Amino acid sequence: MSWLDRPASETQIAxxxxxxxxxxxxxxLAFLVLPTIIVVPMxxxxxxxxxxxxxxxxxxxxxxxxxxxxxxxxxxxxxKAGALTAxxxxxxxxxxxxxxxxxxxxxxxxxxxxxxxxxxxPVILVGIGVFYAYVxxxxxxxxxxxxxxxxxxxxxxxxxxxxxxxxxxxxxQEMVARSLGASRPKAFFLVTMPQxxxxxxxxxxxxxxxxxxxxxxxxxxxxxxxxxLTRNMFNALRDQxxxxxAAISTVMIAISSLLVALAQLxxxxxxxx
Numbered sequence: 001m002s003w004l005d006r007p008a009s010e011t012q013i014a015x016x017x018x019x020x021x022x023x024x025x026x027x028x029l030a031f032l033v034l035p036t037i038i039v040v041p042m043x044x045x046x047x048x049x050x051x052x053x054x055x056x057x058x059x060x061x062x063x064x065x066x067x068x069x070x071x072x073x074x075x076x077x078x079x080k081a082g083a084l085t086a087x088x089x090x091x092x093x094x095x096x097x098x099x100x101x102x103x104x105x106x107x108x109x110x111x112x113x114x115x116x117x118x119x120x121x122p123v124i125l126v127g128i129g130v131f132y133a134y135v136x137x138x139x140x141x142x143x144x145x146x147x148x149x150x151x152x153x154x155x156x157x158x159x160x161x162x163x164x165x166x167x168x169x170x171x172x173q174e175m176v177a178r179s180l181g182a183s184r185p186k187a188f189f190l191v192t193m194p195q196x197x198x199x200x201x202x203x204x205x206x207x208x209x210x211x212x213x214x215x216x217x218x219x220x221x222x223x224x225x226x227x228x229l230t231r232n233m234f235n236a237l238r239d240q241x242x243x244x245x246a247a248i249s250t251v252m253i254a255i256s257s258l259l260v261a262l263a264q265l266x267x268x269x270x271x272x273x
Contacts, residue, residue, distance in 0.1 A: 036253060038052055039246050039249045039250060039253070040246075040250050040253070041053060041054055042054065042243060042246040043061060043062070043243060043246035043247040043249070043250040044057050044058065044059065044061075045057070045058065045061070045243050045246075046058035046060060047243070048242065048243075049241070049242070049243070050241060050242075050243055050245075050246060061242070061243040061244045061246065061247040062247045064244050064247070065244050065247050065248055065251070068244075070232065071229075071232065071244075071248065073225065073227075074227050074228060074229040074231070074232040075229050077143065077146075077222070077225075077226050077227065077228055077229070078211070078212055078228045078229040078230065079212075080143065081143060081146045081147055081150060081211050081212075081228060082150075082207075082208040082209070082211040082212040083208065084143075084147045085147050085150040085151050085154055085207050085208065085210065085211035086154075086204045086205075086207040086208040086211075088147060088148075088151040089150075089151040089154035089155045089157075089158050089203075089207040089210075090158055090200065090203050090204045090207055092151070092155055092158075093154070093155040093156075093157070093158025093159045093162060093203060093207075094158060094162050094200060094203070096115060096155070096159055097158070097159045097162035097163045097166060098162070098166065098188065098192075100112055100163070101163060101166045101167075102171070112159070112163075115155070115156060115159055116156045116159065116160070117156075118152050118153050118155070118156055119153065119156045119157070123153075123216040123217060124216055126149075126152070126153070126216075126217060127216050127217040127219065127220040127221070128220065130149050130152075130217060130220060130221055131220040131221060134149075134220075134221055139221070140220075140221055140223070141221070141222060141223040141224045141226055141227075142226055143226045145221045145222075146211075146218065146221055146222050146226060146228065147211075149217045149218075149221050150210060150211035150214055150217070151207075151211075153210055153211075153214060153217065154206065154207035154210040154211065157203065157206045157207065157210060158203040158204075158206070158207060161199050161202055161203040161206065162196065162199055162200065162203055164199070165196040165198075165199035165200075166192075166196065169192065169195055169196055171192075173191050173192075173195075174187045174188065174191050174192050177190065177191045198263075198266060201263050201266050202263050205259050205260065205262075205263045208259065209256055209259065212229075212230075212252070212255070212256070213230065213252070213256070214228075214230060215228075215230035215231060215233075215234050218230055218231045219231055219234065229248065229252070233245055233248060233249075
């Protein structure tokens, strides 16, 4: 029996009956991934300009990126901002999700849409509002300002991920721990958090990537020694285009893919245990 006639799931539907679904999935995947993949070979071009496919191969643009003090400073800023954003947004988003989930107040359900506002409102409006607030607080062009602004964008993602995990968690287990004398915080850390840790890791990764890839708000609040990598890339594309941008984009793709892969591996190891 060929693999086409084998069952694709517990419903005993054969792969042959799902060929149309596989074709649609492949088309959607190509539509989403191909534009990104094209950037990778362009980054290895020896040409002075972006070209695909490259006529000659070279690592000159990676060397140009690594040897540039401004690019390295921006990369370091983005990595620090991403890490700090994850450290700020993940606990705050988790506490908000947990508080709303266990709350018995009538208006608790109305708070969730308010907390999701930063990802509902156009980012350009968020950037303008944050900029005017930062001018008064003197947080423009500071790492603290970048982290706070990016955390505001990341918290709604953490909120949605953790809320989804809590909905599939049996809260009776936590109630049993509390009935045995554990306080609510202790019951959460010893009973609830270990069982939703994969969602917490996923939320932390999403928070980091939200900060690492964000450009619109960064255009308003970052600059100088605290200019982010994406902001410098946008300015470089506006002034002049060279394959260094493709090299940096490839590095960012590699970092993002590595983090997502590590999160998935963590999830698989959790399911095995």
